[in-house]
Amino acid sequence: xxxxxxxxxxxxxxxxxxxxxxxxxLVWRLLGADPEHDDVVQQVLIQILSSIDKLKExxxxxxxxxxxxxxxxxxxxxxxxxxxxxxxxxxxxxxxxQDVSPDGRLAARRFYQVLExxxxxxxxxxxxxxxxxxxxxxxxxxxGYALATAKRKLRRAExxxxxxxxxxxxxxxxxxxx
Amino acid sequence: xxxxxxxxxxxxxxxxxxxxxxxxxxxxxAQEQALVExxxxxxxxxxxxxxxxxxxxxVVVAAVALWLLLPRKDADAPLAFWTxxxxxxxxxxxxxTAPAGRSLHLRFDDGTALExxxxxxxxxxxxxxxxxxxxxxxxxxxxAIKDKQVRRWIVEAGPxxxxxxxxxxxxxxxxxxxxxxxxxxxxxxxxQGPGIDRQGLVVGPGGWLAVxxxxxxxxFGLSRHSRRxxxxxxxxxxxxxxxxxSASDQEPDDQKSSAxxxxxxxxxxxxxxxxxxxxxxxWKALYDQGAYHEAILAARxxxxxxxxxxxxxxxxxxxxxxxxxxxxxEEAIQALLxxxxxxxxxxxxxxAAFLIGRVAIEQQRQYRxxxxxxxxxxxxxxxxxxxxxxLGRLISAYQRSGQRTLAQDAARRYLxxxxxxxxxALARSVLRQR
Numbered sequence: 087x088x089x090x091x092x093x094x095x096x097x098x099x100x101x102x103x104x105x106x107x108x109x110x111x112l113v114w115r116l117l118g119a120d121p122e123h124d125d126v127v128q129q130v131l132i133q134i135l136s137s138i139d140k141l142k143e144x145x146x147x148x149x150x151x152x153x154x155x156x157x158x159x160x161x162x163x164x165x166x167x168x169x170x171x172x173x174x175x176x177x178x179x180x181x182x183x184q185d186v187s188p189d190g191r192l193a194a195r196r197f198y199q200v201l202e203x204x205x206x207x208x209x210x211x212x213x214x215x216x217x218x219x220x221x222x223x224x225x226x227x228x229x230g231y232a233l234a235t236a237k238r239k240l241r242r243a244e245x246x247x248x249x250x251x252x253x254x255x256x257x258x259x260x261x262x263x264x
Numbered sequence: 265x266x267x268x269x270x271x272x273x274x275x276x277x278x279x280x281x282x283x284x285x286x287x288x289x290x291x292x293x294a295q296e297q298a299l300v301e302x303x304x305x306x307x308x309x310x311x312x313x314x315x316x317x318x319x320x321x322x323v324v325v326a327a328v329a330l331w332l333l334l335p336r337k338d339a340d341a342p343l344a345f346w347t348x349x350x351x352x353x354x355x356x357x358x359x360x361t362a363p364a365g366r367s368l369h370l371r372f373d374d375g376t377a378l379e380x381x382x383x384x385x386x387x388x389x390x391x392x393x394x395x396x397x398x399x400x401x402x403x404x405x406x407x408a409i410k411d412k413q414v415r416r417w418i419v420e421a422g423p424x425x426x427x428x429x430x431x432x433x434x435x436x437x438x439x440x441x442x443x444x445x446x447x448x449x450x451x452x453x454x455x456q457g458p459g460i461d462r463q464g465l466v467v468g469p470g471g472w473l474a475v476x477x478x479x480x481x482x483x484f485g486l487s488r489h490s491r492r493x494x495x496x497x498x499x500x501x502x503x504x505x506x507x508x509x510s511a512s513d514q515e516p517d518d519q520k521s522s523a524x525x526x527x528x529x530x531x532x533x534x535x536x537x538x539x540x541x542x543x544x545x546x547w548k549a550l551y552d553q554g555a556y557h558e559a560i561l562a563a564r565x566x567x568x569x570x571x572x573x574x575x576x577x578x579x580x581x582x583x584x585x586x587x588x589x590x591x592x593x594e595e596a597i598q599a600l601l602x603x604x605x606x607x608x609x610x611x612x613x614x615x616a617a618f619l620i621g622r623v624a625i626e627q628q629r630q631y632r633x634x635x636x637x638x639x640x641x642x643x644x645x646x647x648x649x650x651x652x653x654x655l656g657r658l659i660s661a662y663q664r665s666g667q668r669t670l671a672q673d674a675a676r677r678y679l680x681x682x683x684x685x686x687x688x689a690l691a692r693s694v695l696r697q698r
Contacts, residue, residue, distance in 0.1 A: 093304075094303070096452050097303075099299075099454075100553040100554040100555070102295070102296045102300075102554075106292060107285070110292065114283060114285060115279075115280060115283065118283060123286075124291055124295055127295055128295065128298055128299070128302075131299050131302075132302060135299075190278050190282035191282055193275060193279060193282065194278070197275065215272075216275065216276025216279075217276045217280045217283075219280070244272060248272075257275070260271060261275065
C-alpha cells in the first residue's frame, strides 16, 4: 500500500500481479471481449493508483478494487454513448475465441449486443450477477447499495433485459421455458 | 421470477464460458509494462488535486507544445557512458572483453556502475535516456543502478533477460555450459527466458536464481551473506484471521536489524517499513506481493510439511499457486496432493488432479505421471470446466511418453467430443501418425 502511494514501480508490479487477473476478468465480462479492453483496464489501474489514498482500510483492498473497476466500466459505457454520436463505428466487436461451441459464441455475441442498448447501471448489474456470478450481497457491497436497493435494481435490469432478449430468437431460446 | 433468474444464470454461465476470463498473456504483459511505466513516470509525489487544478491547464498547454516541438526526442536521447580507468567514451554496440584477472568498469552518466569481471565479454546494445540494454555473452556482470525510477535497465545474459526494477545484482552467463545465474543484493529483478514461466520470475533482495539452459532446470535460493534488502512496501497488512501460520512465519531478527541501523533516519525508516526478506514477511504476504519464489522460501523456513498439514483449503491453494508460479514443482505437487488428501470432496481437490498433471508435464517432464493425473481428473470431472483441456493434454502426455496407441485413442475421444476444440490440430496430427 505504501509502495503504491509512493509511486513505487515494484509495488505497482506486485499490485498488478495480485489484482491484474481480477480486473481483467471483470472488465472482460462486463464489456464482453471488447476491442478497447486494454485501454479500459489501464484506466481502472490508473484510477486505483491515483486514488489509493482514499482507501482507509487496507484489508478491504480487494473489495475496493472491484468497486473502482465497476465504476470505471460504468463510466466507460456512459461515455461510449456520447462517443458513438460522433463516431458511429467506434465500438466494433472483437472476435470471440474460436475454441468454444458455436452456440455459446452466438449466445455471448447476442447477449452483449442486447446489453449494448441498455443503461450502464443495468448492464453492469446483469454482468456482475449472471456472467461473473456474484451474489446479491456482494453486488450490494461492491456497488455501494443497500441490499434491498441492489435487489430492486437487479430485478428491473432483468426485466429490461428479458424484454429485449425476447425479440432475439437466439436469446429467446435461452430465457424461455423449456 | 425464480424461473427467469435460473434461465439467466444458465445464459450467463454460457456467456462466461464462451468469453473466458480476459485477454491472452501477451496483452497482459503489455498491460503490466504500461502500468509500471506509468508509475515510474509519475513518481511518488503526494498529490493535492485541488491545488493543482488552476495549474493543470497551463501544464497541459505547455506539455502539448513541448510534445509537438520535441516529439520523442527526450526519451530517445542517448545516455553517455565511459569505460575503463581512463574513462574513454563508450560506444554503443562495441564489444568489450575484460582482461583476465581484471575487471572492466563502465560508468553511466546517471551514476550507474557496471563491472565486467575479468575474462568476461559484453556490450552495451542500447543506451538511451529511458532504456539501457546490456548484452553479456560470457562471464559475469555486476550492476549497481543509481536512478531506478527513470530508466529501464535490461541485461541480456545468453538467452535470459534480466529487467531491473531498481537494483544491484550480479548476472552471469556461461556460454560453454549454458548456465545462467543472477544474484540480487538489492532491489528486485524480473528474469525471463527458457525454463522460466512465461510471466517471468521476480528475484528479490538476497535471492538468486540459476537456470541450466540445456536441461531447463531452474533453482533458486536465498543468499545468507546478502545485504539487508531495501524495504519495498509497508507491512501494515492486518493479520488475516484465516492465516493461522502467520505467527510462526515471523523471523525473530526483525527487531535486531532496526536496532543495528546506523542513523536515526534509517532507523526511523525501518521502523516505519518492514524488511521484505522472505523469512521476515511470512509466505502469505510475499504471495500477495507476487514474490512467489520468496514466498516458497519463507514457507520452507516456516516448515513446509507443517503448513501442508494445517493450512486451510484456500491457503493451501495459494501455497500451491506460489510454488507453481515459482517453478518449485515438488512443493507445488506436495501442496496439491495435500489438498486432495485433506479436502477430498472439494472442487479444488478435483482441479488439483489436473494441476498435478500440468506441473508434471510442464515443469517435471514426467509425462507418464502427468497422464495418470489427467486421466484422474477426467474420471472425476467428466464434464468439468477443465475436461477438454485435460483430454487435450492427455493426448500430448501420451504422445511425449511414447505411448502412441493410447495417444491415438485419446485423440479419437477428443475429436468425437470437441469438434471445434483447441487441441483439434494436435489430435488430428496424432491420428495421422502411423
